[in-house]
Amino acid sequence: MTAWDLAVVGAGPAGSATAIGALRADPTLRVALLDRADFPRDKSCGDGIAPHVVDLLEEAGVHGVVDDRVPVPRLRLDRGPLGVDRPMARPTWVVPRTVFDQRLVTAAQEAGAVLLRHRVREVRRTPLGLDDHEARVVVGADGAHSVVRRALGLASGPMAVAIRGYSPTPLHRSNAQVIVFDAARQPAYAWAFDRGDGLSNVGYGVLLGRHGSPTKAQMMDRLATLLPGSTEGGTAWRGHQLPLSTGRWRPPAGPVLLAGDAAGLVNPMTGEGIYYAVATGLAAGRAAAEALASGDPTSAGRRYARATRPLLAGHLRHIAAAAWLCRRGAVIDAGLRASAADQRVFDDLVELGLARGRITPTMARGLVRELAGAVRHRHHDTEEPTTCES
Numbered sequence: 001m002t003a004w005d006l007a008v009v010g011a012g013p014a015g016s017a018t019a020i021g022a023l024r025a026d027p028t029l030r031v032a033l034l035d036r037a038d039f040p041r042d043k044s045c046g047d048g049i050a051p052h053v054v055d056l057l058e059e060a061g062v063h064g065v066v067d068d069r070v071p072v073p074r075l076r077l078d079r080g081p082l083g084v085d086r087p088m089a090r091p092t093w094v095v096p097r098t099v100f101d102q103r104l105v106t107a108a109q110e111a112g113a114v115l116l117r118h119r120v121r122e123v124r125r126t127p128l129g130l131d132d133h134e135a136r137v138v139v140g141a142d143g144a145h146s147v148v149r150r151a152l153g154l155a156s157g158p159m160a161v162a163i164r165g166y167s168p169t170p171l172h173r174s175n176a177q178v179i180v181f182d183a184a185r186q187p188a189y190a191w192a193f194d195r196g197d198g199l200s201n202v203g204y205g206v207l208l209g210r211h212g213s214p215t216k217a218q219m220m221d222r223l224a225t226l227l228p229g230s231t232e233g234g235t236a237w238r239g240h241q242l243p244l245s246t247g248r249w250r251p252p253a254g255p256v257l258l259a260g261d262a263a264g265l266v267n268p269m270t271g272e273g274i275y276y277a278v279a280t281g282l283a284a285g286r287a288a289a290e291a292l293a294s295g296d297p298t299s300a301g302r303r304y305a306r307a308t309r310p311l312l313a314g315h316l317r318h319i320a321a322a323a324w325l326c327r328r329g330a331v332i333d334a335g336l337r338a339s340a341a342d343q344r345v346f347d348d349l350v351e352l353g354l355a356r357g358r359i360t361p362t363m364a365r366g367l368v369r370e371l372a373g374a375v376r377h378r379h380h381d382t383e384e385p386t387t388c389e390s
């Protein structure tokens with residue numbers, strides 16, 4: 001048995017952030033970062049890194065993770081004939097996960113974490129431990145199919161599935177993140193995110209529902225239809241599931257915490273999850289360190305809930321409501337029209353989709369105005385010409 005103060009399962013963004021959060025709070029802690037994969041490892045992802053992620057890392061003392069990358073200034077959103085193409089309030093980055101995750105793992109190791117290749121199979125509650133490792137606090141940061149989440153007896157929530165690859169960036173899609181909503185299968189969209197090095201991350205994602213999972217061929221077909229040419233010359237196709245957040249945030253009490261995808265924290269509007277992984281990872285690490293310092297490791301869950309509630313609770317309710325509304329094509333159309341008419345609506349939508357945003361009054365007014373306009377139009381178009389009979 002190896003004994004640790006904190007054992008973190010999974011060395012993705014959530015796991016590395018957990019180790020960094022804990023070791024910044026107390027550099028003397030013995031922290032294990034256990035991952036079944038050898039690093040650097042790939043992860044199926046759109047590779048979109050919101051500026052908020054960089055802010056969180058900078059605040060935690062992790063500098064320069066995107067300094068050598070090309071910022072992406074524009075976002076284009078299309079649905080059928082409708083579209084909006086605007087600069088974002090702050091640029092985003094597109095960083096392959098082999099690069100981004102390795103940088104976070106290195107930062108965690110530099111802070112003092114011990115990275116071990118190990119696939120965790122068993123989580124014991126008394127005494128707390130994982131296979132042949134003992135720990136005073138455990139954080140499950142082991143992604144969409146978390147063994148730690150299962151050991152806590154928590155079911156997984158709604159899931160989406162997505163596939164991504166890398167293909168050459170055509171001129172008309174350079175310097176931008178492009179999203180094309182799929183009017184044929186709602187909610188679903190295709191994307192092409194320019195990496196700035198001649199290649200784009202391209203992909204297609206869809207909510208899993210009653211109709212089950214689409215095949216790889218079906219997803220590739222939708223991607224090629226929605227973003228013509230995007231699959232040509234494509235390599236490294238890889239699919240994965242996305243555990244979508246619901247409107248509720250109730251982390252369990254006790255010495256076993258969940259962060260990132262393991263906690264079911266992917267934005268159901270956009271499929272974005274790295275921000276939540278880093279935010280909850282840092283908070284979980286800090287909560288673990290505080291609980292250990294207090295001499296009561298079982299208080300970690302309570303401390304984690306207290307720290308993350310102000311950050312997440314309201315936001316998750318708003319994105320759940322927005323995702324529900326976005327199941328209606330008419331609402332997406334209204335959002336696109338309102339964003340095309342007003343940069344502030346566009347900025348608020350981006351904030352809601354990327355990190356901490358809420359449904360703002362400006363956004364709500366824009367949506368209502370456009371929905372009412374669409375109803376008036378339809379009424380006008382379908383009105384029968386009145387005839388007078390004598």
Ligand SMILES: Cc1cc2nc3c(=O)[nH]c(=O)nc-3n(C[C@H](O)[C@H](O)[C@H](O)COP(=O)(O)OP(=O)(O)OC[C@H]3O[C@@H](n4cnc5c(N)ncnc54)[C@H](O)[C@@H]3O)c2cc1C
Pocket residue numbers: 009010011012013014015034035036037041043044045046047048049050118119120121141142143144145146147162163164203205239240241242259260261262265266271272273274275277
């Ligand atoms: C196709 C696709 C596109 C996406 N696009 C974006 C995007 O553009 N931007 C964005 O922000 N988010 C995106 N996401 C979501 C994002 O990928 C996840 O939210 C993010 O990876 C979550 O990080 P994490 O650290 O929680 O989990 P992960 O990154 O999945 O890391 C979990 C780690 O745990 C390890 N592990 C799993 N089980 C065990 C075990 N039993 N023992 C030991 N180790 C284990 C794995 O090897 C892995 O390294 C996308 C997801 C998909 C599928």
